Amino acid sequence: MTKVLVIDDEAQIRRFLRAGFELHGFTVMEAENAAAGLRAATMSTVDLIILDLNLPDLEGSEVLERIRSWSNIPIIVLSIHSDEHEKVRLLRLGADDYVVKPFGISELLARCDAALRRHLRSTNRDPVVRAGPLTIDLVSRAVTLNGKRVQLTRKEYALLHGLAAHVGLVVTHKQLMREIWGNHAGNIQYLRILVRKLRQKIETDPTRPALIISESGVGYRLDQGAAGPVQGQRGVSSDTYCT
Amino acid sequence: MSTLEERRTLRELTAPLPASNRDHGRVPYAQRWLGVVAANAIPFVATFVLVWLATISLVFVNYFVPFNLVSLVYMLPVVVAATQWGIGPGIVAAVAGAAAADFFFYPPLYSLVVRDPQHVVDLILFLLVALVTSNLAARLKNEALISSRREGEIRELHAFSQGLATCLTGRDLIFAVQDYLSNALGRRAVLLAKAQDDRGPDDDLRVPEEVRREAAKLIAANAPRPSTVVEPRSRRAWLVRVIAPDILGYGAIAVELGDSPGERAGARHIEKLLDEAIVTLKHLKVKEAIEQATINYRTEILRDALVGGVSHELRTPLASILGSCSVLNQMPAIANDRQVQALIEAIHDQAGQLDGEIRDLLDATRISAKGVHPQLMWTDPTDIVSAALKQKERRLASHWITLDIARDVPLVHVDSILVEQALGQLLENAAKYSPIGTEIRIGSRCEQDYVVLSVQDQGCGLTADERGQLGRRSFRGNRNPVGANGSGLGLWIASTFIAANGGSLHAESPGPNLGTTISLRLPMVSADTPELVDALDD
Numbered sequence: 001m002t003k004v005l006v007i008d009d010e011a012q013i014r015r016f017l018r019a020g021f022e023l024h025g026f027t028v029m030e031a032e033n034a035a036a037g038l039r040a041a042t043m044s045t046v047d048l049i050i051l052d053l054n055l056p057d058l059e060g061s062e063v064l065e066r067i068r069s070w071s072n073i074p075i076i077v078l079s080i081h082s083d084e085h086e087k088v089r090l091l092r093l094g095a096d097d098y099v100v101k102p103f104g105i106s107e108l109l110a111r112c113d114a115a116l117r118r119h120l121r122s123t124n125r126d127p128v129v130r131a132g133p134l135t136i137d138l139v140s141r142a143v144t145l146n147g148k149r150v151q152l153t154r155k156e157y158a159l160l161h162g163l164a165a166h167v168g169l170v171v172t173h174k175q176l177m178r179e180i181w182g183n184h185a186g187n188i189q190y191l192r193i194l195v196r197k198l199r200q201k202i203e204t205d206p207t208r209p210a211l212i213i214s215e216s217g218v219g220y221r222l223d224q225g226a227a228g229p230v231q232g233q234r235g236v237s238s239d240t241y242c243t
Numbered sequence: 244m245s246t247l248e249e250r251r252t253l254r255e256l257t258a259p260l261p262a263s264n265r266d267h268g269r270v271p272y273a274q275r276w277l278g279v280v281a282a283n284a285i286p287f288v289a290t291f292v293l294v295w296l297a298t299i300s301l302v303f304v305n306y307f308v309p310f311n312l313v314s315l316v317y318m319l320p321v322v323v324a325a326t327q328w329g330i331g332p333g334i335v336a337a338v339a340g341a342a343a344a345d346f347f348f349y350p351p352l353y354s355l356v357v358r359d360p361q362h363v364v365d366l367i368l369f370l371l372v373a374l375v376t377s378n379l380a381a382r383l384k385n386e387a388l389i390s391s392r393r394e395g396e397i398r399e400l401h402a403f404s405q406g407l408a409t410c411l412t413g414r415d416l417i418f419a420v421q422d423y424l425s426n427a428l429g430r431r432a433v434l435l436a437k438a439q440d441d442r443g444p445d446d447d448l449r450v451p452e453e454v455r456r457e458a459a460k461l462i463a464a465n466a467p468r469p470s471t472v473v474e475p476r477s478r479r480a481w482l483v484r485v486i487a488p489d490i491l492g493y494g495a496i497a498v499e500l501g502d503s504p505g506e507r508a509g510a511r512h513i514e515k516l517l518d519e520a521i522v523t524l525k526h527l528k529v530k531e532a533i534e535q536a537t538i539n540y541r542t543e544i545l546r547d548a549l550v551g552g553v554s555h556e557l558r559t560p561l562a563s564i565l566g567s568c569s570v571l572n573q574m575p576a577i578a579n580d581r582q583v584q585a586l587i588e589a590i591h592d593q594a595g596q597l598d599g600e601i602r603d604l605l606d607a608t609r610i611s612a613k614g615v616h617p618q619l620m621w622t623d624p625t626d627i628v629s630a631a632l633k634q635k636e637r638r639l640a641s642h643w644i645t646l647d648i649a650r651d652v653p654l655v656h657v658d659s660i661l662v663e664q665a666l667g668q669l670l671e672n673a674a675k676y677s678p679i680g681t682e683i684r685i686g687s688r689c690e691q692d693y694v695v696l697s698v699q700d701q702g703c704g705l706t707a708d709e710r711g712q713l714g715r716r717s718f719r720g721n722r723n724p725v726g727a728n729g730s731g732l733g734l735w736i737a738s739t740f741i742a743a744n745g746g747s748l749h750a751e752s753p754g755p756n757l758g759t760t761i762s763l764r765l766p767m768v769s770a771d772t773p774e775l776v777d778a779l780d781d
Binding site: 010012013015016017019020023054080084101102103104105106188189192193195196200205206207208209213214216217 | 554555558559560561562563565566567568569570573574594595598618620621622623625626627628629630632646648649650654658659660663
């Protein structure tokens with residue numbers, strides 16, 4: 001069973017998270033402060049951490065940094081602030097993704113799912129990424145849309161590759177620009193135009209993008225559930241991630 | 244520490260305040276009198292030097308050229324002495340000049356006797372003219388002195404009133420008033436609070452306990468006359484006067500008089516100056532200023548508490564309500580019960596609306612307190628529209644959304660979060676004020692130097708009057724359909740956010756019940772970058 005550790009000082013939030021996660025087959029551990037959270041993270045085998053930023057004893061970002069110093073376990077951050085710089089900072093510090101309060105359980109589960117998949121992919125090296133009607137083979141660099149090959153330019157593919165490697169999770173503008181243009185280039189205008197070109201090739205309606213979703217001020221996300229819930233994607237079954 | 248406080252402390256440290264602060268208690272009286280005589284003698288000595296200089300130069304000139312207009316030259320020391328030091332030295336210069344002219348230049352030489360009647364007339368005329376001139380010159384000097392002092396006072400008053408305007412807290416204002424009074428009176432003046440337990444900025448000013456007690460007594464008795472208190476230890480006298488509550492609302496004022504009998508005798512003069520200063524304070528409405536500053540200060544504290552506390556204390560429970568609803572909806576037992584599901588939906592919608600209202604309130608509070616500071620970034624308007632639609636997904640669920648966005652709409656240089664929120668507000672309003680099932684059309688177009696995003700609904704429309712009022716803080720139309728509730732802050736926040744991005748909001752409506760189109764204009768900045776093609780090409 002996938003074991004999730006919820007670090008949040010609000011009992012009510014922990015309660016609904018427990019209900020939501022258990023409903024979808026997770027085992028839940030709770031911690032009401034940073035100290036207990038860090039202890040739980042080190043003492044037991046946890047597959048996923050939900051970390052609230054507003055903890056009474058330690059800054060959430062500090063907890064994040066400490067866990068990252070010895071583990072690459074997926075961490076999803078809960079935040080009530082919608083400060084974009086803070087989000088970018090947390091992602092840089094190693095958060096897999098964030099969810100801004102108030103949020104629905106499906107939104108959080110989708111993020112968890114994506115983070116767990118990425119973590120799993122890094123161990124079992126599955127080269128094919130699926131996002132709705134789109135499949136991207138990261139090894140053969142083949143992209144298909146509804147089973148048909150899509151011709152992409154090298155930069156368009158670099159962009160899609162950058163997003164596909166973290167499918168379902170947000171990738172910052174900076175990270176994408178580095179992957180496409182290397183270390184020297186850093187013009188967001190290029191990125192916007194490139195995204196627009198890519199959307200014209202893969203989106204059903206480029207003015208109403210369903211695959212490449214913009215996260216304002218932070219980055220882009222390749223949405224994995226774009227064509228509605230795909231079998232086995234919503235709700236991670238307990239036998240998918242056994243530890 | 245506030246700037247005023249700093250300034251005051253600095254002044255106290257660097258230059259001890261007026262004469263009273265200086266410690267002359269240990270200087271013997273005789274010595275002090277000598278000092279006074281010396282100070283007064285200098286102008287007279289200088290006058291004699293001037294007359295002597297005039298004589299020397301006359302003797303020198305006379306040696307080469309016989310010179311008749313001797314008395315004219317002696318007018319010079321008279322004018323100089325009278326303008327520089329006043330009428331006394333002026334008269335001395337006149338008499339000394341006449342004597343010197345007679346002694347050195349009128350025969351018989353080197354004697355004060357005059358033989359020639361014409362010379363007698365000369366000397367008498369000289370004396371007369373010299374006396375009148377010195378009188379006039381001295382008066383001129385006096386006038387100049389008075390006008391320069393007035394100018395100084397006006398400058399001081401101007402600085403004071405400007406200082407009042409920049410004071411942020413009541414405490415700053417009290418310091419400003421103290422500074423002003425100290426300058427006007429030439430002595431240290433301290434404002435004393437009404438009650439001992441409600442000590443203000445005076446506590447650190449080393450005011451003797453006796454003075455405080457006397458002030459409290461006078462305030463309690465509301466004594467009209469000032470009273471003088473002598474502190475037994477240092478034998479320093481203080482003048483204490485009650486200030487009428489309609490002028491300052493601050494109790495009493497204590498002025499340090501010093502320790503010498505001469506300075507204490509000056510109390511009368513100080514009283515008069517104090518009266519004048521208090522009238523000035525009354526004219527300047529200092530009391531109102533202090534009260535306003537105090538209110539502003541408290542408002543700010545309250546506002547910070549609201550922004551900090553409310554956002555956490557109110558939004559966290561709402562986050563658990565909304566989250567719990569989302570879990571409940573997925574429970575197998577409930578998923579099949581439509582009645583329960585409808586109730587959960589209702590809870591979710593209402594809680595969501597409440598959360599939106601709280602966010603609006605917080606936004607409005609933040610805007611009022613700190614303004615809007617957009618973080619500009621190149622953004623695709625398509626993404627702005629998508630994000631706003633996603634934000635209002637639930638609100639728009641029962642309307643028909645049509646998108647009419649050009650594929651090549653130019654990028655805009657804006658704070659996307661703010662514009663999204665503004666567009667979200669327009670969408671919410673469209674959904675709120677138009678019947679369920681009608682179309683809401685989102686369009687984009689380029690118009691001169693603007694990229695325009697528009698939201699068109701088929702709702703209740705606007706009257707000409709309503710259109711004029713739109714965008715005012717807390718504006719809500721009177722013809723709201725049933726169920727359209729809200730604080731009315733939303734549109735104000737939206738227009739503020741758009742204005743901060745250099746854009747504007749425009750509302751159009753063919754008339755009541757004919758729908759509304761709200762356009763959001765964003766400035767177009769040239770996005771043509773020469774290297775763009777290279778950067779995107781392979």
